[in-house]
Amino acid sequence: MIREIITYPNKLLRTKSEDVMKFDNELHTLLDDMYDTMIASSGVGLAAIQVAVPLNVLIINLVNEDDIQDKADLIEVINPVITHKDGVQINQEGCLSIPGYYENIKRAKHIVVEFYNRYGEKQIKEYEDFLAVAWQHEMEHLSGHVFIENLSFIKRQKFEKEWKSKQKAKRS
Ligand SMILES: CC(=O)Oc1ccc(/C=C/C(=O)NCCc2ccccc2)cc1OC(C)=O
Numbered sequence: 770m771i772r773e774i775i776t777y778p779n780k781l782l783r784t785k786s787e788d789v790m791k792f793d794n795e796l797h798t799l800l801d802d803m804y805d806t807m808i809a810s811s812g813v814g815l816a817a818i819q820v821a822v823p824l825n826v827l828i829i830n831l832v833n834e835d836d837i838q839d840k841a842d843l844i845e846v847i848n849p850v851i852t853h854k855d856g857v858q859i860n861q862e863g864c865l866s867i868p869g870y871y872e873n874i875k876r877a878k879h880i881v882v883e884f885y886n887r888y889g890e891k892q893i894k895e896y897e898d899f900l901a902v903a904w905q906h907e908m909e910h911l912s913g914h915v916f917i918e919n920l921s922f923i924k925r926q927k928f929e930k931e932w933k934s935k936q937k938a939k940r941s
């Protein structure tokens with residue numbers, strides 16, 4: 770079922786999420802609901818805190834070479850840890866919790882991660898390029914950060930000004 774996505778500057782987004790202890794039906798329902806919610810909002814990545822659940826759970830489903838968002842490419846991630854990162858890349862990022870704002874962010878080009886799937890099976894994988902961007906963006910949510918916190922002071926001020934006027938326009 771589709772859940773509500775909390776948006777900036779909701780303080781809940783600053784929560785440090787906790788590790789999942791039980792790989793049970795409740796977790797499976799959360800993962801299924803996160804997928805429905807992400808797809809309904811045209812997203813390619815979502816962290817559990819964005820649907821107000823402070824657990825180290827995230828999902829990523831990038832579009833493939835044919836521009837199809839194939840569920841076969843869905844990655845369900847529980848209790849992830851980045852064990853290695855190197856290189857540098859800059860990509861434009863957006864976030865379902867900060868709708869309509871996109872900015873270039875610097876990330877590591879290549880990462881190695883350890884995590885568990887929905888059955889509690891340990892995975893060790895490495896990612897690079899855009900997939901590595903999505904991973905780093907979503908993992909930041911688990912530590913209570915959003916991507917605009919990587920911006921320079923000037924760009925952050927520009928964002929806050931734009932965001933305020935957009936929120937005022939919505940209320941009026
Ligand atoms: C108006 C509005 O909501 O714009 C959007 C902003 C962000 C998004 C989705 C962002 C998203 O999935 N981010 C996942 C993290 C990520 C960031 C950069 C690269 C990989 C992964 C969708 C939006 O909605 C539409 C209709 O495009």
Ligand SMILES: [Co+2]
Pocket residue numbers: 863864865866906907910916
């Ligand atoms: Co995000």
